[in-house]
Amino acid sequence: xxxxxxxxxxxxxxxxxxxASAAVWLVIAFNLAVFIWLFxxxxxxxxxxxxxxxxxxxxxxxxxxLNAWIxxxxxxxxxxxxxxxxxxxxxxxxxxxxAGYILAKTNRRLSExxxxxxxxxxxxxxxxxxxxxFTVVQTLGLLNSLFGLxxxxxxxNLPFTVFLLAGFFRSMPDELEEAAALDGAGMVRLFAxxxxxxxxxxxxxALILNLVWLWAEVFLALILIQSTDxxxxxxxxxxxxxxxxxxGNDYGQLLxxxxxxxxxxxxxxxxxxxxxxxxxxxxxxx
Amino acid sequence: xxxPTIGALTRAGPAGSARRRGGGGGATSPLQRRRAMMFWPFLxxxxxxxxxxxxxxxxxxxxxxLHSWDGINEMSWRGLTNFQLLLADPxxxxxxxxxxxxxxxxxxxxxALSFALxxxxxxxxxxxxxxxxxxxxxxxSPLVLAIxxxxxxxxxxxxxxxxxxxxxxxRPNFLGDHLWLVICVGMVWMSTGLYVTIIMAxxxxxxxxxxxxxxxxxxxxxxxxxxVTFPLTxxxxxxxxxxxxxxxxxxxxxxxxxxxxxxxxxxxxTWNTALFIYGSTFGGRVPLYRFGYASAAAVVTLxxxxxxxxxxxxxxxxxxxxx
Numbered sequence: 001x002x003x004x005x006x007x008x009x010x011x012x013x014x015x016x017x018x019x020a021s022a023a024v025w026l027v028i029a030f031n032l033a034v035f036i037w038l039f040x041x042x043x044x045x046x047x048x049x050x051x052x053x054x055x056x057x058x059x060x061x062x063x064x065x066l067n068a069w070i071x072x073x074x075x076x077x078x079x080x081x082x083x084x085x086x087x088x089x090x091x092x093x094x095x096x097x098x099a100g101y102i103l104a105k106t107n108r109r110l111s112e113x114x115x116x117x118x119x120x121x122x123x124x125x126x127x128x129x130x131x132x133x134f135t136v137v138q139t140l141g142l143l144n145s146l147f148g149l150x151x152x153x154x155x156x157n158l159p160f161t162v163f164l165l166a167g168f169f170r171s172m173p174d175e176l177e178e179a180a181a182l183d184g185a186g187m188v189r190l191f192a193x194x195x196x197x198x199x200x201x202x203x204x205x206a207l208i209l210n211l212v213w214l215w216a217e218v219f220l221a222l223i224l225i226q227s228t229d230x231x232x233x234x235x236x237x238x239x240x241x242x243x244x245x246x247x248g249n250d251y252g253q254l255l256x257x258x259x260x261x262x263x264x265x266x267x268x269x270x271x272x273x274x275x276x277x278x279x280x281x282x283x284x285x286x
Numbered sequence: 287x288x289x290p291t292i293g294a295l296t297r298a299g300p301a302g303s304a305r306r307r308g309g310g311g312g313a314t315s316p317l318q319r320r321r322a323m324m325f326w327p328f329l330x331x332x333x334x335x336x337x338x339x340x341x342x343x344x345x346x347x348x349x350x351x352l353h354s355w356d357g358i359n360e361m362s363w364r365g366l367t368n369f370q371l372l373l374a375d376p377x378x379x380x381x382x383x384x385x386x387x388x389x390x391x392x393x394x395x396x397x398a399l400s401f402a403l404x405x406x407x408x409x410x411x412x413x414x415x416x417x418x419x420x421x422x423x424x425x426x427s428p429l430v431l432a433i434x435x436x437x438x439x440x441x442x443x444x445x446x447x448x449x450x451x452x453x454x455x456x457r458p459n460f461l462g463d464h465l466w467l468v469i470c471v472g473m474v475w476m477s478t479g480l481y482v483t484i485i486m487a488x489x490x491x492x493x494x495x496x497x498x499x500x501x502x503x504x505x506x507x508x509x510x511x512x513x514v515t516f517p518l519t520x521x522x523x524x525x526x527x528x529x530x531x532x533x534x535x536x537x538x539x540x541x542x543x544x545x546x547x548x549x550x551x552x553x554x555x556t557w558n559t560a561l562f563i564y565g566s567t568f569g570g571r572v573p574l575y576r577f578g579y580a581s582a583a584a585v586v587t588l589x590x591x592x593x594x595x596x597x598x599x600x601x602x603x604x605x606x607x608x609x
Contacts, residue, residue, distance in 0.1 A: 016507060020406040027403065028419045034434055035422075037444075053437075053444045099332035106321050114329065121340050123591060125536045127560040128584040131350060131567060131577050132343035135357065155339035158332050174317065181317040187324040190317075216427035218539040219560070223568050234539070237429055242549065251437070258430050265426060269418075277421055280480060281487045 038262070042255035049251045064256035071243060072257050073228065077236035081215065084146055084232055088153035089210040092161050093203050095154065100165030101195060105174075115166060121159030126219050134223055144226045152224060153214055161206045168202035169195070205279040208272060215265070237261060344588070351581035361578070368582035377554045378583060381562035384466070385587070388473060388558060389534045389594070395474045396530065397523075400481035404489055405511060407482070408497075417486065421479040428476060432543030435472040436461065461544075466556050469541055476540060481526055488522030489515060524602035531594050535587060536560065559587045 041049050042064055044057045069075060103115045133152065134143075142148025176194050185193070196203070218234045225231055228239065237257065244254050269276065351368055353361040372378050403420065407413045423431055437443045439460035449457050460468050492514065500510045516523075538560040545552040549571050557565060566580040567573065 017406075020402075020507075021410055024403060024406045024410065024416060028416050031419050031422060038434060050442050053442070053447050095331045095335065098328035102321065102325055102328035106325055108325075111325075114333065117341075118332065118336055121336060123532045123595065124340060124344055125532070125560065125587060125591065127536075127538070127563045128347055128588045129340060129343035130563065131357075131581055131584070132346035133339060134568075135346075136339065136343060151335075152339060155335040158336050159340070162332055178315065178317050181315070181320055187320040187328075190320065191328075212425050216425075216429075216539075218427075218429065218542070219564070222564075234427055234429055237427070238543075241433070241543075254433065258433060261427065261430060269422060269425060273418055276425060277417070277483055280424070281484045 035262070035266075038255055039259055042252065042259045044252050046250045046252050049255075061252055064250075064252040065259065067250075068240075068253045068256035068260060071253070072236055072240040072260075073231075074233065074236055074240075074257065074260050076229065077231050077233045080146060080230060081233040084150055084153065085211055085214040088150045088157070088214055089207050091150065091154040092157045092210050093165075093207050096158055096161035096165055096206065097196065097199070097203060098191060099158075100162045101169045101191065101199075103162070104166040104169040115163070118159050119163045121156075122163065126156070130219070130223060133220075137224055143224060144230060146225075146230055149221060149224050149232075152220055153217070156220070157210055157213070161210065164206055164209075165199070165202055168199055172198055205275065208276055209279050212268075212276060233261060347581045347584045347588070350578055351585045353578045355577040356575045357577050358575075364578060368579050369586070371579065372582050372586065377557070378559075378562055380555060381557040381559050381583075382586070382590075384556065385535060385558040385590075387470065388537060389531060392470050392473045392477070393527075393530050393534060396477045396481055397526075399474065399478050400485050401511070401515075403478070403482045404485045405507065405515065407486060408489060417483060421483050423476050424480040424483075428537075428540035429543045431476050432472065432540050435468070435475075436544060439468050465544065465553065469544060469556055473537065473540060477530075477534075481530070484526050484529075485519060485522060488519040492518045520602075524598070527598055527602065528595055531598060532591065535591055538564070559583055563587075 040057065041053075043060045043062065044055075045061050045064075048055065048058070099118075103111045103118075137143055137148050137152060140148070142151065172195070176198070177190055180190055180194055216234060217232075218238070221232045221235050222238075225235060228236075231239065240257050241254065244250060350361070352363065352365060354364045354368075355361040407416055410416065438445055440446065441459065441461070445460070446457055458464060496514050496518075497510060500514060505513070535558075537558060541552055541556055541558065541561055542564075544556060551557075551561065551565050551570050554565070561569075563580045563583050565574075566576045566583070568575075
């Protein structure tokens with residue numbers, strides 16, 4: 001290829017590149033605009049929003065946020081959600097870590113089979129098991145109880161976490177454990193004092209991912225929780241939407257309600273963003 | 287729930303066991319003995335919970351699907367009648383078609399868009415920030431995204447009033463006449479961030495000198511994609527298609543939110559099988575509790591996943607390019 005042709009093609013490609021990166025920035029601008037719009041309009045009245053959805057607030061209707069907080073029952077729901085999500089996420093990791101460890105570090109044929117047995121659970125959609133699951137939970141007397149929801153959350157998220165952590169433990173060296181075992185330490189002590197601290201970053205990733213998912217979980221909560229005093233945040237949002245529809249729409253308040261839900265997620269994302277992103281790609285990307 | 291490990295899963299078997307460490311000196315080392323002794327105590331809690339709440343119900347779904355049952359009275363045997371009724375039920379047929387439209391149509395759009403974005407992000411200034419912004423919708427509750435999405439397209443909403451300002455008199459009734467399309471586009475928006483991030487992680491593994499050589503040879507953007515990026519990220523692509531297959535079938539709340547409340551379901555023309563199952567059991571103002579019938583739908587869904595995942599793995603089995 002002649003030099004001139006090469007220059008021509010590189011000029012052409014740089015033109016394309018400008019267009020392409022403009023397109024990327026358009027997507028980014030859209031995403032940013034969505035969330036800015038949500039927050040800006042949470043400070044406007046319903047009439048203002050529908051008068052001109054593109055406008056800015058004339059007066060700051062901060063009372064939207066207060067009203068949303070009061071009518072939605074988000075306060076209690078946040079309490080429930082924090083309790084359920086934190087307990088379940090910790091439970092998942094506490095139960096998955098030993099299982100993942102022992103499956104990754106023993107050479108039996110059985111460990112391989114057991115790992116596959118657990119891992120296929122990742123592919124089972126919730127709607128496939130929800131009917132028998134409802135019956136099981138009912139039989140155990142755990143319907144409409146936060147404890148029941150926690151147990152179900154733990155059980156259903158084990159496959160992913162066991163699998164994630166097994167991969168993590170597999171790449172850990174044995175030397176420290178060998179030495180401690182020679183000194184006579186038992187397995188439980190080995191695990192608590194040597195293995196767990198070494199695997200801290202993998203376990204933290206698992207914890208964060210489970211928290212992110214559970215925070216937004218709707219389907220199971222919708223079916224297993226029936227009374228409003230036990231509702232989690234996504235259920236409270238659904239009920240809040242219902243109230244808005246019957247008690248006359250107030251989009252300002254609805255958006256303020258969304259703001260209340262979004263803020264903690266946004267804060268967590270700013271704080272732990274890279275960790276969340278890398279955690280979600282770790283299994284698939286490597 | 288999303289499940290990035292599904293892909294690692296597809297490659298787990300033999301590679302995993304080969305990588306396992308011997309632990310020095312066979313099964314007689316103190317460490318190995320301790321591990322062997324604690325095998326069941328460490329494994330059992332996870333195994334029992336998983337079996338009781340996940341495997342048991344999965345198996346039970348098959349059994350229930352052969353019965354007529356409302357969850358309270360005795361089950362009565364129905365054989366394959368549920369399946370016959372299901373296949374003749376226009377609502378279920380629509381739901382199944384919609385599920386496949388999400389899987390293939392929305393999926394194709396998500397992948398095309400993710401690849402395009404990844405290629406452009408590859409050597410862009412501010413790519414970390416860009417990635418963070420594009421990813422953010424993946425961790426926001428789909429309910430929240432759906433509420434915004436509804437307002438974007440609603441009469442008097444953002445798009446409608448924008449078109450009105452432009453002087454378009456004959457504006458389409460997006461939510462009334464094109465709700466399913468609106469929902470599909472919304473799912474593309476909602477899902478793209480995660481796949482951009484995963485594919486980007488794969489693309490980052492490609493040594494930059496390959497692209498430099500392409501540049502020198504005067505390769506076009508398409509050629510760079512076709513001969514470098516695509517073959518070298520094949521593994522990641524195979525993985526993400528399985529991930530999409532599994533997670534697209536689980537989409538539920540984004541569609542549910544278009545019904546507006548806890549009690550109201552969206553129009554049945556927008557249901558996928560997840561909504562169909564919810565709609566024929568617990569959902570709606572007057573729940574139907576058709577457990578047997580809905581279980582048959584669950585079985586059809588599960589069988590669909592299994593077949594598709596096996597097919598995908600067959601299709602994607604190809605020698606990985608070694609560098």
